[in-house]
Amino acid sequence: MTLDDLSATILARKGADPDTSWTAKLLSKGPAKCAEKFGEEAIEAIIEAVRGDRAALTSEAADTLYHLLVMLAACDVPLSDVMAELARRQGISGITEKAARPR
Ligand SMILES: N=c1c2ncn([C@@H]3O[C@H](COP(=O)(O)OP(=O)(O)OP(=O)(O)O)[C@@H](O)[C@H]3O)c2ncn1[C@@H]1O[C@H](COP(=O)(O)O)[C@@H](O)[C@H]1O
Known part of the structure; x- marks a missing residue:
């Protein structure tokens, strides 16, 4: 299972029956609402990171990743655009990028 596979499944759920698909219900x-749900899941991940519970x-x-992909689908932002943005940043250190920002 890749993020591309999951994203394709999520996009295929657009317009599906909300009674049988959580994705369709959320979309x-x-x-x-999708953004709110993503925020809740991200906070739950933060809590487990701080607690140090690796399984949780x-x-x-x-x-969080699933709900991020649902939020992107809800906002019509293709995962490939996000991957292209990451590719554009490849090799650029976050420290270098931050130092180059206008003050
Ligand atoms: N990866 C996921 C995935 N991760 C989490 N979830 C669901 O996300 C929901 C959110 O979890 P919560 O416990 O927070 O739900 P909640 O009912 O709001 O709980 P509370 O906040 O009330 O505690 C749950 O129903 C989970 O089952 C997911 N639902 C679907 N997928 C993938 O999406 C595919 C399509 O799913 P359907 O759209 O349901 O067919 C699946 O085959 C999976 O690959």
């Missing part, structure tokens, strides 16, 4: 509620963090990280 039918609109981008704001693994599970919450999976929830």
Whole structure:
């Protein structure tokens, strides 16, 4: 399972029956609800990271990635655009990038 596979499954759920698909149910509620759910899952991951529970963090990280992809789908942002942005940044140190920002 790759993020591309999961993203394709999520996009295929657009317009599916919300009674049988969690993804379809979430997407039918609109981008704001999808964003709220992503935020909840991210916070749950943060809590487990701070607690140092690696198994729980693994599970919450999976929830967070899934809900990030649902939020992107709700906002019509292709995963490939996000990957292209990461590729553009490849090899640019975060320290160098921050130092080059206008003050
Ligand atoms: N990866 C996931 C995935 N991760 C989490 N979830 C669901 O996300 C929901 C959110 O979890 P919560 O416990 O926070 O849900 P909640 O009911 O709001 O709980 P509380 O906040 O009330 O505690 C749960 O119903 C999880 O089952 C997922 N649902 C689907 N997928 C993937 O998406 C595919 C399509 O799923 P459907 O759209 O449901 O067919 C699946 O085959 C999976 O590959």
